[in-house]
Amino acid sequence: MAVLEIVGAAAGAYALAVAISDWAERSCVIEIANMSADYWDLVRKGSSSGSFQEPTVTRIEPFNNVLITAVSGDFGQGAVGNLGFRARDLVLLMDYSNPVIGNNDLDASFEGARGGEFQLSTSAGPGNKGALFRCVIEQPVQEGWRYCPKCHGLFNDGPGSVCPAGGSHDPVGWEYALLHDVPDGPTLQANWRFCPKCRGLVAGGDPGSSRCPAGGPHDTSIGWSYCVPHDLPDGPRLQRGWRFCPKCHGLFAGGDPANSRCPAGGPHDPVGWIYNMAHKPG
Ligand SMILES: [Zn+2]
Ligand SMILES: [Zn+2]
Ligand SMILES: [Zn+2]
CATH class of the missing domain: 2.60.270.50 (Mutm (Fpg) Protein; Chain: A, domain 2)
Incomplete structure (x- = not known):
């Protein structure tokens, strides 16, 4: 672990x-x-x-x-x-x-x-x-998740990523860690998924209406159920301000949505809870 x-x-x-x-x-x-x-x-x-x-x-x-x-x-x-x-x-x-x-x-x-x-x-x-x-x-966590400044999305760093702004995602800033395979809680939402087509983190609830930058909907059929905290304060290892986009179903940094890039066209749309991402020091 x-x-x-x-x-x-x-x-x-x-x-x-x-x-x-x-x-x-x-x-x-x-x-x-x-x-x-x-x-x-x-x-x-x-x-x-x-x-x-x-x-x-x-x-x-x-x-x-x-x-x-x-x-x-x-x-x-x-x-x-x-x-x-x-x-x-x-x-x-x-x-x-x-x-x-x-x-x-x-x-x-x-x-x-x-x-x-x-x-x-x-x-x-x-x-x-x-x-x-x-x-x-x-609790069990997986490291290796990064922010992409081209699209503002969260993705798992590795070969074959696809960015809605073109090319592959660009890993910048902190390395984030995601909880996985623990139950929902008052400030914890399960059933986020890794899409192997684009390497993004995607809400798993309704994949058919999602939009993947690699074409068609995201693939949410493989891997762990990731759990994303929400409505928690900022902390030395916890960054507040991540949002869900209902156009593509991805998670993205909500600080400057106008300059983000959504695979469904235009910028991401910040909707719903304000999520937190845990990260390593540095
Ligand atoms: Zn990107
Ligand atoms: Zn995808
Ligand atoms: Zn979007």
């Missing part, structure tokens, strides 16, 4: 968290990376030994990450406790420990009906002070 990289953007925040917890005998900086389209809200935060540093984290946004710093209290104690975050129909439970005696540890598990949609991975770094603990919440 591909995972969007997150470490680079968190490095500065991690250094700050280590600096402000340096007074404590034991401390750990717990990074929770949410590589999913769900919001996760804090529902549990307890320490059997020690406490937490400000600022308090209460929500993890989609395709974003947070740092929570746990510190020991009195001399001779460790930093030990638990955290819980709730998404729709699912709770993430974590137990962390940077003890006075013994190894550092971070355990995480899900409780709830949607646990099968996600995968968890955890690690507990070494050290008495500023130990980096990480918990990554993942």
Whole structure:
């Protein structure tokens, strides 16, 4: 399973968290990376030994990450406790420990009906002070999706693409990642498809009335069901402003529709939800 990289953007925040917890005998900086389209809200935060540093984290946004710093209290104690975050129909439970005696540890598990949609991975770094603990919440993604400045469409980079502005699509800017094969949600729409004729991303609902730049309708019969988030905020890994075009059924960047090129003729027509695309750093 591909995972969007997150470490680079968190490095500065991690250094700050280590600096402000340096007074404590034991401390750990717990990074929770949410590589999913769900919001996760804090529902549990307890320490059997020690406490937490400000600022308090209460929500993890989609395709974003947070740092929570746990510190020991009195001399001779460790930093030990638990955290819980709730998404729709699912709770993430974590137990962390940077003890006075013994190894550092971070355990995480899900409780709830949607646990099968996600995968968890955890690690507990070494050290008495500023130990980096990480918990990554993942859904399956495919990288390699790009923006084409000639038509403004989203396409999967590879040989044989066909651009409605002529020639092949031109990959420019960020590399995007698409969730696939997870169910619909309040802010997630499934059944987007890859068209092998043009390499574009196409809404799969009514292929017969779509228009492909390679001629005829798009082919939505092969491959995964891709899932596109919508109505989420901008974030460090999430770009807002993608739109559906009812003329061709493609997804395109909605910032300057007048200069876009639709395979059905003229520019794309931005209709319906405002979609978000997750992307790699850089
Ligand atoms: Zn293009
Ligand atoms: Zn097509
Ligand atoms: Zn169009």
